[in-house]
Amino acid sequence: GENVEQHPSTLSVQEGDSAVIKCTYSDSASNYFPWYKQELGKGPQLIIDIRSNVGEKKDQRIAVTLNKTAKHFSLHITETQPEDSAVYFCAARGSSNYKLTFGKGTLLTVNP
């Protein structure tokens, strides 16, 4: 089955700096890669996703890049703000149509 590795497990940045979280996946047939943000006491919320036919996608301060050859994808957050502090999860949908496999998560702390 699909295996997703996520790094780093924790990330601390100063407000205004950029943050980058990286994930790798194992199933070359995977074609959908969402990113979720989880705040304390809440469920994961989708923040951005990318399909396999696209190399990059941007939505305001967040962007995701995908390298299918290397089987890795990354989340980039620019001009970080304290409210960006949360746990971020990457996921990949493998050869089965509806099953997502999640990375272990990255705890992002943005220091004011």
Next chain:
Amino acid sequence: DAGVIQSPRHEVTEMGQEVTLRCKPISGHDYLFWYRQTMMRGLELLIYFNNNVPIDDSGMPEDRFSAKMPNASFSTLKIQPSEPRDSAVYFCASRRTGDSNQPQHFGDGTRLSIL
């Protein structure tokens, strides 16, 4: 629109007791997923349903776990008997068919503590 609704939000019970977690998916969504989240193992898919039918239950840890979806607006996850190692946050998520890249929408989870 109302999101995915889970109840209870917190459950504390004694080892050996039966536990029932409940989920109401978003109206119109025909896929429903149950996940378990722990520090050690992260988010694990336990089971998912399509049109109320269980499709893949390979993530259910053992026979003590069972899940049902009697209709399109309700699902339960039951643990009987419960054990301390079942302590975790359990999430329900739903999505609709159509474009196969439709996102999953999560509820806010049930935090389960087995003493």
